[in-house]
Amino acid sequence: MSAVPASADADYAALPCGCRVRTSRDFLGRTVATVEERGAECPRADHQPGRVLLMPGREHARPE
Secondary structure, three states: OOEOOOOOOOEEEEOOOOOEEEEEEEOOOOEEEEEEEOOOOOOOOOOOOOOEEEOOOHHHOOOO
16 A cells, blocks of 8 residues: 655554554545554554554545
8 A cells, every 4th residue: 555655744643552653645535544653562463663554434534
């Protein structure tokens, strides 16, 4: 999955598992998150630094 390059309007967020991510939009307008730092207690194997994740939820599925 290819994300839009990081820019000044990229946002940083913390996931419920404790991972810190940088959010942006992909070419379809969906919100994606690039894992910046893995949370100490995170049980998810796919939450590795540099990995791009599709953010869940209806609010992230449509363009701004």
